[in-house]
Amino acid sequence: MNQNSSESAFTKLTQIIQSAAKANTIEAQVQHIVEAISETLLVDVCSLYLRQPDDSLRLVASRGLIRKHPVVIPSEQGLVGQVMQLQNTINIKDPDQHPGYYYVANSEEEQFHSFCGVPLVYRAQVNGVLVVQSRRSEVLLSDYVALLSTLATHLAMLISTYSKDLFVTPSQVKLYQGISGAQGVALGTAFIRKESKLFDIQKLKTDDVAAEKKRWANLKTEAMDELRQERDTVKDTLGEGLASVLDAYQLLLKDATFEQRILDEIAVGFQLPWAIRQSVSFFSDKFKEMDDPYLRARHEDIEQLGAKLYQIWQRTSETETPSGSDPLILVGDQISVSDIVNLTTDRLAGIVCFAGGSLSHIAVFANALGIPAVMGLGDVSVQNGEPIVVDGDAGQVICSPGRSTLREYKRIISERQSLADRLQADSQLPAVTTDNVRVTLLANSGLQADVLPGLKFGAEGIGLFRTEVPFMIRSSLPSEDDQEKIYRSLISHYKDKPVYFRTLDIGADKPLSYLPLVKEDNPALGWRGIRYILDNQPLLITQLRAFMKAAAGSEHVHLMLPMIASTEQLDQCLAILSEVHHQLLEEGVPVCRPKVGIMVEVPSCIALLPFWRDKLDFISIGTNDLSQYLLALDRNSPLVGKWYDSLHPAVLHELMRISTMAKKMNLPVSVCGEMASDPVAVMLLLGMGIQQLSMSAAKIPLIKWILRGVSRAQAELLLAEALEQDNATAIRQLGQQFLASKQLLFNDSTQK
Ligand code: PEP
Numbered sequence: 001m002n003q004n005s006s007e008s009a010f011t012k013l014t015q016i017i018q019s020a021a022k023a024n025t026i027e028a029q030v031q032h033i034v035e036a037i038s039e040t041l042l043v044d045v046c047s048l049y050l051r052q053p054d055d056s057l058r059l060v061a062s063r064g065l066i067r068k069h070p071v072v073i074p075s076e077q078g079l080v081g082q083v084m085q086l087q088n089t090i091n092i093k094d095p096d097q098h099p100g101y102y103y104v105a106n107s108e109e110e111q112f113h114s115f116c117g118v119p120l121v122y123r124a125q126v127n128g129v130l131v132v133q134s135r136r137s138e139v140l141l142s143d144y145v146a147l148l149s150t151l152a153t154h155l156a157m158l159i160s161t162y163s164k165d166l167f168v169t170p171s172q173v174k175l176y177q178g179i180s181g182a183q184g185v186a187l188g189t190a191f192i193r194k195e196s197k198l199f200d201i202q203k204l205k206t207d208d209v210a211a212e213k214k215r216w217a218n219l220k221t222e223a224m225d226e227l228r229q230e231r232d233t234v235k236d237t238l239g240e241g242l243a244s245v246l247d248a249y250q251l252l253l254k255d256a257t258f259e260q261r262i263l264d265e266i267a268v269g270f271q272l273p274w275a276i277r278q279s280v281s282f283f284s285d286k287f288k289e290m291d292d293p294y295l296r297a298r299h300e301d302i303e304q305l306g307a308k309l310y311q312i313w314q315r316t317s318e319t320e321t322p323s324g325s326d327p328l329i330l331v332g333d334q335i336s337v338s339d340i341v342n343l344t345t346d347r348l349a350g351i352v353c354f355a356g357g358s359l360s361h362i363a364v365f366a367n368a369l370g371i372p373a374v375m376g377l378g379d380v381s382v383q384n385g386e387p388i389v390v391d392g393d394a395g396q397v398i399c400s401p402g403r404s405t406l407r408e409y410k411r412i413i414s415e416r417q418s419l420a421d422r423l424q425a426d427s428q429l430p431a432v433t434t435d436n437v438r439v440t441l442l443a444n445s446g447l448q449a450d451v452l453p454g455l456k457f458g459a460e461g462i463g464l465f466r467t468e469v470p471f472m473i474r475s476s477l478p479s480e481d482d483q484e485k486i487y488r489s490l491i492s493h494y495k496d497k498p499v500y501f502r503t504l505d506i507g508a509d510k511p512l513s514y515l516p517l518v519k520e521d522n523p524a525l526g527w528r529g530i531r532y533i534l535d536n537q538p539l540l541i542t543q544l545r546a547f548m549k550a551a552a553g554s555e556h557v558h559l560m561l562p563m564i565a566s567t568e569q570l571d572q573c574l575a576i577l578s579e580v581h582h583q584l585l586e587e588g589v590p591v592c593r594p595k596v597g598i599m600v601e602v603p604s605c606i607a608l609l610p611f612w613r614d615k616l617d618f619i620s621i622g623t624n625d626l627s628q629y630l631l632a633l634d635r636n637s638p639l640v641g642k643w644y645d646s647l648h649p650a651v652l653h654e655l656m657r658i659s660t661m662a663k664k665m666n667l668p669v670s671v672c673g674e675m676a677s678d679p680v681a682v683m684l685l686l687g688m689g690i691q692q693l694s695m696s697a698a699k700i701p702l703i704k705w706i707l708r709g710v711s712r713a714q715a716e717l718l719l720a721e722a723l724e725q726d727n728a729t730a731i732r733q734l735g736q737q738f739l740a741s742k743q744l745l746f747n748d749s750t751q752k
């Protein structure tokens with residue numbers, strides 16, 4: 001390779017991946033990749049070994065190595081095993097001289113005098129090893145090693161998705177590991193979220209390729225009949241000239257390459273809608289690339305045909321909410337708040353989301369509703385109506401569980417229920433520690449549906465009302481009157497109890513489809529929260545008007561500003577608030593200025609708090625975002641979710657700093673992030689002197705019960721010890737030991 005090596009490596013890589021994608025099955029794709037690598041690197045052998053559950057390495061594809069029988073290298077053996085153990089490349093000549101050499105019997109490997117093995121690493125796990133060998137006694141050039149490593153990264157990702165297809169027999173349980181979104185365990189029937197458009201559908205897999213092919217054959221026949229009928233109708237009413245325009249659809253549908261593409265996608269294991277979508281977008285792109293304007297315009301025909309096929313598929317398959325009263329597990333790629341709202345909540349038992357992380361908003365809502373959720377699973381093979389277990393504690397999903405698994409989960413669910421019933425009995429009692437410290441527990445809310453459950457679980461008010469939620473479940477902006485009604489209804493349910501309304505916090509993972517939000521590279525750092533609102537002030541003005549009218553005469557209603565990071569932002573908001581207050585008084589509406597505070601969630605505001613003493617009535621710490629920004633970890637990303645922990649010492653020390661500052665300033669402080677419902681974190685917050693916590697309502701009974709079993713003095717000692725630790729695991733262990741010593745820790749994972 002020359003000086004443009006990185007560019008040419010990239011081109012080669014793209015070519016290899018693209019040409020492999022044409023193969024019908026994952027086995028063929030992988031074989032294609034190893035062949036292409038050996039040709040590109042001019043080596044005699046390229047082999048791919050995949051890690052098996054017992055850590056042995058199995059040869060799954062090879063160019064150049066003789067395979068008379070299955071090749072499995074026992075764990076920790078040979079150079080291949082060492083590459084896996086060390087998670088590092090081994091690039092040597094004369095491998096047979098190496099002490100770690102392991103001869104694969106009958107492979108005729110002795111003729112090769114070079115060895116370069118690179119690990120396939122995905123999400124910090126080695127899932128295989130890619131090896132090249134050659135007859136020449138030499139080490140592989142460093143540019144080639146770089147290309148090989150890049151290819152290994154791509155392969156690792158591909159394999160992580162398909163390894164089940166490569167090795168797992170259909171009779172084996174379909175167990176998927178994701179991230180816990182909301183704790184708890186649920187059992188129910190899969191209800192796959194519907195998409196209205198072909199290009200929005202999710203990438204779902206199937207275990208039954210033959211059945212999916214049959215579905216395609218039926219769909220094709222049905223579509224052909226329908227197209228013929230439509231043609232006849234147009235001919236009868238508008239004449240042959242216009243009817244012939246419809247011939248294009250029939251011709252495309254009969255086209256063998258269009259059909260082959262669909263069958264190829266199915267053969268790789270995708271369900272029919274995804275296969276249609278892939279074929280349609282492939283041919284549509286091809287037409288779009290054409291120079292001839294007539295042919296270029298044909299992409300519309302192929303897209304129309306795709307829409308028609310999808311329409312018929314929707315009509316003829318079971319995509320409606322399953323009838324009956326069985327619990328449902330909502331399954332989808334990107335589940336939205338409106339998907340949840342559209343399902344009657346008494347049937348919604350669990351959520352399975354292919355994307356997202358533990359603190360994505362859908363997880364936050366699942367927590368608010370007390371519904372177990374698993375996020376960030378990647379591709380999943382699941383059919384509408386299939387039985388599913390959602391284990392929100394382990395972050396696992398099991399499709400079509402076996403009888404013994406089902407029995408075990410049923411037992412867990414019933415034990416959990418009796419525990420919840422026991423806690424529920426005392427849920428209306430206050431949380432007072434053994435040394436008489438009163439902690440106020442409020443609920444986080446946003447959906448109308450969680451207002452009443454909040455009261456049932458013993459919420460002493462609403463500590464965070466996410467006003468963006470009513471906006472998110474509509475298809476257009478709610479009017480001032482609409483908003484006033486929503487806010488008024490909430491206040492009336494929580495009469496004489498504190499309610500904290502947060503102004504709109506949209507952007508990043510809370511988009512509003514009907515508002516212009518710009519696609520950004522770093523949305524969490526971009527145009528969201530107060531930054532968006534200050535650039536779109538009419539939104540804020542309408543909201544403040546609605547809020548002040550609804551709050552008139554209620555002393556306990558507060559207003560909270562999200563994402564405040566500078567004095568200018570705070571001053572601008574306060575000026576708008578004064579202006580709106582003044583405006584309403586002038587209009588003769590008897591409103592009073594509400595208590596105003598900010599969410600402490602952008603780290604830059606912490607140092608500014610002392611400057612804002614006369615501007616703020618309270619602060620509420622949003623630990624979800626505060627942790628995200630302090631740790632530089634995307635709260636939505638399943639890739640980095642394992643690092644995200646609000647017990648990280650950096651977060652604890654900042655919380656300590658904030659609470660000390662607030663005490664000095666005599667500024668009321670509460671915590672309203674998910675941390676407020678993590679038992680260990682609650683102990684530490686109590687130790688810091690924080691006496692108001694707002695959390696998902698379903699967690700309130702447990703946290704009340706825990707608080708009633710400890711003293712603040714003990715919590716202070718625990719905190720002092722925790723602040724001496726340099727890692728979150730040690731802090732959690734300390735906290736769990738403490739809770740266990742008070743018999744406040746369950747082993748059934750109702751706690752983190
Ligand atoms: C937070 O960031 O901690 C918070 C409570 O707000 P949200 O989760 O809505 O961003």
Ligand code: MG
Pocket residue numbers: 562601622624625
């Ligand atoms: Mg936030």
